Amino acid sequence: MALTKNDIVSRIHELGFTKKKSIDIVESLLEIIKSTLEEDDDVLISGFGKFCIKNKNKRRGRNPATGDDLILRERKVVTFKCSGKLRNKINNQD
DSSP: HHHHHHHHHHHHHTTTTTTHHHHHHHHOOOOHHHHHHHHHHHHEEOOOOOOEEEEOOOOOETTTTTTTEEEEOOOEEEEEEEEEHHHHTTTTTT
């Protein structure tokens, strides 16, 4: 089961913040991350990981439904690389 934005708000609310303040905290954090990525800057959160923008070149692709060839345009994608600490925690290697 995935952790949703509403789940994060609920967990912050459990720390003693009002529901409105919890929503504002989560929304503000996500807006900061989005605006930083829009400016082509990386977001590094120590002990968690790094969000980066990668440029994808134009390339040939195929529509899997029809089998038609097409050209995929250049685009940017967001990638995430977890920190060593997070990777170790996930793999129970504390």
